[in-house]
Amino acid sequence: MNDWTMTRVQDRLELAAGVFRQMPDVKPQGYFNAWPDYLHSFADQVGQEPKMRQPRPSPRMISQADEAMLWLHWLEAEDAKLLWLRANGKPWKPICWQFGLSRTAATRRWHYGLAVIVWRLNGRKPPLRRSMDFVIKRARTGPRVR
Structure with missing residues (x-):
């Protein structure tokens, strides 16, 4: 059995958000571009840095991202949305405005x-039938050994 921690779960959700950002755009079936390719001459490219792209995610990363997305089904819809917004790096202030929460309530x-x-x-x-604090505290410390 794996010993999952809150930090590992957070890292996996952030990885999933990054993987989904790197995936190619979904286009409707039959999509095509009628514009011809523009060929840049040497003079057009002088002094310009080439645009570097991140490599496509590996199949293992995609599988892990899919698995992490399934974890969000264990939560209430608003909590899942909050976790996904934070995994995507959205700042706390817009999240608090969106959910109508104070910063401490959103963090909790x-x-x-x-x-x-x-x-x-x-x-x-x-x-x-336990408080949020109890669940959070036990997730950080692990189960009690008797």
Whole structure:
């Protein structure tokens, strides 16, 4: 059994967001471009740096990203959306405006969402009748050994 932590879950969600950003755009079937290719002469390219592209994600990265997206189904819709916005690097202020939360409440819900995923990945079910703080604290420390 893997020992998942909140940091590992957060890293995997950020990796998934990066993978989906690198994927090619989805175009409708039958899409084509009628414009001819423009051939740049040497004089056009003098002093210009070539545009570097990131390599396409590997099949393993795509599989891991798909797996991470399935984790979001374990959460309430708003919590999943909040986690996905943070994984995409959206700043806290627009997130707080979007959800109508204070910064501390948004951070707490973000930690709670990560904690629920950690509980599920480690083979446990988060208790329903406990506070968010309890779930977050136990996700950070792990189960008690008796």
